[in-house]
Structures are given as structure tokens and as C-alpha cells.
Amino acid sequence: MKPPLETAQPTSEPLAALPAWHALEAHAASVRDAHMRDLFATDPDRFARLSFSLGPLLVDYSKNRLTPETLGLLMELAHARHVETARAAMFAGEAINTTENRAVMHVALRNRAARAMPVANVDVMPEVRAVRERLKDFSEKVRSGTWTGATGKPIRHIVNIGIGGSHLGPMMVAEALRDFWREDMMLAFVSNPDRAQLTDALSGLDPAATLFVVASKTFTTAETMANALAAREWLTTALGDGAVAKHFAAVSTNVAAAVQFGLNPDAVFPMWDWVGGRYSVWSAIGLPIILACGYECFDQLLAGGEAMDRHFETAPLDQNLPVILALIGIWYVNFFNMPAQAILPYDHRLRLLPFHLQQLDMESNGKSVTRDGAVVDVPTGPIIFGGGGSDSQHSFFQLLHQGPRVIPCDFIAALKGGDTASRDLLLSNAFAQTEALMMGRSGADIAAHRQFTGNRPSNTLLLDDVSPYTVGMLIALYEHKVFVQGLIWGVNSFDQWGVELGKELAKSLEPALRGDAAASTKGRDGSTVGLVNAYLKSKGKAS
Ligand code: F6P
Numbered sequence: 001m002k003p004p005l006e007t008a009q010p011t012s013e014p015l016a017a018l019p020a021w022h023a024l025e026a027h028a029a030s031v032r033d034a035h036m037r038d039l040f041a042t043d044p045d046r047f048a049r050l051s052f053s054l055g056p057l058l059v060d061y062s063k064n065r066l067t068p069e070t071l072g073l074l075m076e077l078a079h080a081r082h083v084e085t086a087r088a089a090m091f092a093g094e095a096i097n098t099t100e101n102r103a104v105m106h107v108a109l110r111n112r113a114a115r116a117m118p119v120a121n122v123d124v125m126p127e128v129r130a131v132r133e134r135l136k137d138f139s140e141k142v143r144s145g146t147w148t149g150a151t152g153k154p155i156r157h158i159v160n161i162g163i164g165g166s167h168l169g170p171m172m173v174a175e176a177l178r179d180f181w182r183e184d185m186m187l188a189f190v191s192n193p194d195r196a197q198l199t200d201a202l203s204g205l206d207p208a209a210t211l212f213v214v215a216s217k218t219f220t221t222a223e224t225m226a227n228a229l230a231a232r233e234w235l236t237t238a239l240g241d242g243a244v245a246k247h248f249a250a251v252s253t254n255v256a257a258a259v260q261f262g263l264n265p266d267a268v269f270p271m272w273d274w275v276g277g278r279y280s281v282w283s284a285i286g287l288p289i290i291l292a293c294g295y296e297c298f299d300q301l302l303a304g305g306e307a308m309d310r311h312f313e314t315a316p317l318d319q320n321l322p323v324i325l326a327l328i329g330i331w332y333v334n335f336f337n338m339p340a341q342a343i344l345p346y347d348h349r350l351r352l353l354p355f356h357l358q359q360l361d362m363e364s365n366g367k368s369v370t371r372d373g374a375v376v377d378v379p380t381g382p383i384i385f386g387g388g389g390s391d392s393q394h395s396f397f398q399l400l401h402q403g404p405r406v407i408p409c410d411f412i413a414a415l416k417g418g419d420t421a422s423r424d425l426l427l428s429n430a431f432a433q434t435e436a437l438m439m440g441r442s443g444a445d446i447a448a449h450r451q452f453t454g455n456r457p458s459n460t461l462l463l464d465d466v467s468p469y470t471v472g473m474l475i476a477l478y479e480h481k482v483f484v485q486g487l488i489w490g491v492n493s494f495d496q497w498g499v500e501l502g503k504e505l506a507k508s509l510e511p512a513l514r515g516d517a518a519a520s521t522k523g524r525d526g527s528t529v530g531l532v533n534a535y536l537k538s539k540g541k542a543s
Contacts, residue, residue, distance in 0.1 A: 015490060016377045020077040027073055028335035035455050036065060036438050052321055054311055056464035057473055059321060063438045064328055064408075064457045065336070074327035075318050081488045083317060090483070091313055093119040097276075097494035098371050104494050105274040106479070109282035110305035110472070119274050131269060131284055136295040138249070138267065139287070142211065143182060143294065150243035153208040156184055159201055160288040161227045162215030163191040165277025166251075168359050169475075170215070170288050172352040173281055173301065176471045179349070180293040187292045190231075193223040198230055207238035212248045213287050214261070217277050219254035222503070228261065251284040276494050278360045279479060297468045304472025312480045322480030325459065329481070330488055332408045332457065333382050342400065343386030346413040346430040349466045353412065354386030357478055364482045366498065367491035380489045389413075389430055401437060401452055409437065409458040412474070416465040434458045515541045 015021055040046050040062075050062035089096050093103045108117035108124050116123040141147035145154035160170060171189040174181075181187065188201040202210075212231045216224045228248075235247050241262075249267035250258035258268045269284035281289075282305060290298045308322075317323045332338040341361075343354040365381030386392065389411065400407055413430045417423060440454020461477075463470040486493030511519035512532055521529045 014374070014377045015081075015488070018077070018080050020073065020080040024070075024073050024077060024331075024335055027070060028331075031065065031067060031070065032336075034065065034067075036063060036457075037440075037454065039067065052319075052324070054321060055307060055473065056467075056470050057321075057477075058462040059325070060460040060462070061324060061328060063434055064331075064459070065455065066328070066331060070331065071318070071324075071327070074331060077330070077488060078317050078323060078327060078484070081490070083323065083484055083487050086487050087313065087483075091117075093117060093124075093274075095120075097492060099492055099495045099497065100273075102494070103274040104276065104279075105272075106276065106279035106282055107309050109275065110302040110309060110476070112299070112302055112306055119272075124272070124274070127270075127272075131271075135269060135284055135287060135290055135298075138269075139290040139295055142291055143185070148246070149208045149210070150239050150246045151208045153206070155209055155211040155247075156186065157205045157210040158185065158187045158213060158288050158291050159205075159210060159231065160187070160189045160213045160215055161191075161224055161231060162189075162213075162285070163221055163223045164359060164363075165280050166215035166217060166221075166224065166285055167191040168352075168356045169278065169281030170285055172356040173286070173471060173475070174289050174292055175352050176349045176466055177289065177293050177297060177301075177468055179466075180297050180468065182292060182294070185292050187288055189288075190227055191223065193226045195230065198227055198234075202231075202234055207235050207243075207247070210235070210247060211291070213291075214248060214250040214252075214258065214263075215285050215287070216250075216252050216254075217271060217275075217280065217285075219250070219252040219257040219261075222506075232262070249287065251287055277496075278363055281475065293468070300468035301472040304467075304469035304474075305476040306472075307469075308473045308476035308480065312476075322477055323484050325477070326481045326484035326488070328457075328459070329382065329408070329485055333380075334378050336406070337379075338382075338406050338408060339379060340383040340385065340405075340407045342392075342407050342409040343384060344389040344392060344409055344411050344430075344433075345386075346389035346411060346426050347417065347466055348388065349417070350412060350414075350471075351388040353474075354384070356475070357386075358384040360478060361482050363496045363499070364493040365486050365489065365491060367486075367489075367493075370490040371492050372490070376489060376491065378489065380491055381485070386410075389433070390426065393429065393433065397433070400456065406456050409434075409456075411458055411460045412463075413460070414463045414466045414470070430460070434460055512536075515539065 047062045051060040090104050091107060093105055095101050095103050097104050103119040105117060105119055105124060108128055111117055117125050142155050148154055167189055174187055190198050190201050214228045232244060235243055244262040245264040248263050250263050251269045251271060252258050253271050253273055255268050255270050259265055269287060271280060271283045275283050282302060286298055312320060312322050343357050345351055345353045361384045362381055367380055368376050370376055411430050411434055413427055437456035437458055438454055440452035442451045483493055512521050513535055515536060521532050
């Protein structure tokens, strides 16, 4: 048995007590008023030194309020928090998700090399490869029409039913890769238990040509189960109970529950408890992507993720893209008191990226307790928001440019895609926005309301194009960035206990909302009781 790596939980010392932290505080005070305009004016090589190319990805982080000294001090902080040791512990399959006593092995899902990936000293790769083979086989059967619906019609509509990581990741990637979809295959995603979403998704669909994918790691999530039951009713009303086995597939760690739902075991794909929901797009949760784009396309997504893994695992911290971006984020959250981060894709195909990254980041690092159970002594995960850059320019960018609070931004764009004229327009806007945020505009002859302070930081991430490979790189980049930030803050980035209380309370409230005579709101607060009563009144059931 291999001994555990030296320290996967390097959190015993409060962060704000570290000498590296104090050094950063002192440094922040000395550079707080420096304007990026001047940093560029005094250093003609700033872009060359503060940008990074990795295959088809260029990251420009020169438009940040930092100097070479800042980066050096941030690297010292990373060393003080044992980032390299913890990184090795993740790749070694140690149970770094301490509150759930689980390994964190999404990197195994995109490992395409011969390398073994152990969890509890057992190589998981044989199982991972076997599921990949099954996904390939199943998707080829569906796409070729060998797997038909109950009446013999080929499947041409895929409806994914899931929520959270079983929805946002596959939906975002599927939208990003829309140009790779088989022309006659349509894909829809349903997450909301409001029946309106399922109704819209099913409108005009031929049940005989529709396949539902029920995606749920646990197969117990209330919203997903409610939608799966409603979908089954829609299907069986049209085609009878016997059709379920031909029109439903599922992905879950709870294979038995999926089979019990009436599914053909050939269409049930396992995943593992060492894959967190928000890190699961690389698993069989990617099935809708595979059905729409083909297995080769998915394999290229894995290849892009794998390339980023190799970089993250092997590059020294000061030449390591996820580490650099993580530390820049820490710099603003903790030393400039900037609590938010905007994600701004200037590419229609990437427009859902902010939603995926919002879950990835906020569910991972929205924590107030360290891995040791102590209350964190500094702010942690930022508020992530964003939207398609072009549309956002005409809505919330006003605040980004002139609001009193500064919000660091990530601009994401592709060099190629579509026609040249639209790319010219897109990229000129993306680059101009980063320039305006940084340079600002001021002068004695300019009215106050037309002035821009500037000095507002941004990173620009430029992909060669939006392809399975580059999308894979991009997602893995952010995953590792979030991991490194969690390490620095000392939180467990891989649990999500904060979502539990609301779920429990909803479960206990539901009988009262249904109007069950035995249900009571006794002991609940006045506001909640008032809201329940308003709902009951609307149903003609005064409490
Ligand atoms: O409630 C949060 C959460 O547990 C997410 O972390 C997860 O991605 C989502 O719910 C869906 O869970 P499941 O895949 O088990 O249905």
C-alpha cells in the first residue's frame, strides 16, 4: 500500500497568519494606486512577458494590476500552501474530498494514455475504458439507426433530463459544438421542474423518434425524477409502456435505480462517486454530446482536457496557466476586496460558458469552513456572473466601466469561426472593451459623466477556434484554476453541503403546499407560513 502524499490538507495554519500573506498585503498597499496605463508605458515587453501560449490557446494576462514582484509573491503563497503536493495527491487518487471521504478523479476520465489512475490503490482505467467503449457502441447504434425506437423509426431527437452538473456541462459543451452535430439530430436539455420547459422541449417532437437521457449521479434528485416521470408519461401515452426500454437511456452511479425505472441495462451507463457533478461532463454524462456529435468528437474533447491536465500536472507553478489565473483571482478577491468575476465569451457558441463556470466555481469554493473545520479567515470564492460579450456590452457593461466597484473580467474569444466580417466585428469589440476598461478616459475638458477611471483588470483567452479540443482545454483550465484557489483558501472544493438545507426544507414543506390535511407549518417562521398560505389560498384551500 502506497503511503499518502505528505500533506494533502495543508490548512492548519490560518491563511492571514502566513508570512507570504503579510508580504502580499504590504505589496498590495504599495501598488494599489499604480495605473496599468503607466505599467504598459514603462515596459514595452509587458504583453510578451505576461501572456502565455499553450497549443491553440493564448492567454493574455498583461492587463492586470500587477508587477513581476506581485507574481513572485503570489507564487510564494502557492508554495506556502503546498499546491504542488496537493496537485500530486489529486492525480494519485487520494481522498482529497475529505468531508465525503472520496477521491477526486475527473482527470482519469480524460486520461487517454496507457497510464494507470488509482483510486484507493485500484486502477480505475479498465472501468473507464469499458464505459467509453459502451458509449461508443451505443451512440453508433443510435446514430446509424441500428438502435431504433419502439416502432422501428430511427432516433432523431435527444432530450437530456438532468440538473446542475448533469445539465450545465453537457448543455454548454453541446451548444459550443453545435457545428459538429449530425445534421438530422436534434438535442434539447430539460432541467426545470416547471412543466413549461419540458412541454416546450417536446413540442413538435415525434415520440417514436425521441430518446430521453436521464442524467443524474444519484438518481434521486427531485427535479430530475419529476421530469423523467413526466417524460415517461408523454412517451407511454403515445407508444405504450413497452416503449420505455427503447426510448430511455440513463447515466448514474445508481444503476439499479435506473434499471428499476424500466430501462434496458444496455442503455444505462455508470459513473463513479469520485466524479463530482460539476466535473462530470467528461464521463457518460457527456452522452448527449456523443449522440449529437459522434464519439470521435467527444474523444477530441477529452484530448483537449488531457492536454491541459498534462500542463497543469507538470509545469512549474510560475509557468502554469491554471495556477497563474488562480493566483491573479486571489490577488483581487483578497487584496483588492473585489468580490466578483465576470465571464464574457465573445462567441455565440460559447455563450453558455458563464453558467457552467458559475456552478463550477461557486459550488466548489463558496465555502466558509476550511478542510480542518475552522472558520475561514479571509473571503473565498467570488461571485461569478457573465453572458455573451456582445449582448452584455449593451446591458451590464455600464457598471463594469463606470461603477464604483471594480469587477475583474475574463474575455474569451476564438480567432476563427463563421465569416470574416463578423469575426472582425466581434474581435474588435472584445479587444476594445479590454482596452477601454484598462485605459479609461479622463481630462479636465471632459465632463464628469463621460470620464472613465480605467485601471480595470481583465484576462483575454483566445482560442484558435471553437473545436472539441479547444473547448476541452478551456473547461479543464477553469477546473484546475478553481482547484488551486480552493487549495490556497484551504477549503474543500469538491463537496457542496450548502445545497442540502434548502432541499430538506423543501421536502418537508411540500406536503403543506399539496394541502395534505395532516401537514402543518407549525414552528415555521411567519414569512414562510404567510407565503404557504398565499399559495394555498390561490388553490382555494385556506389553511
Ligand atoms: O444540488 C446540487 C447537486 O448535487 C449538484 O452538485 C449536482 O450537479 C446536481 O445537484 C445534480 O445531482 P444529480 O446528478 O445527482 O442529479
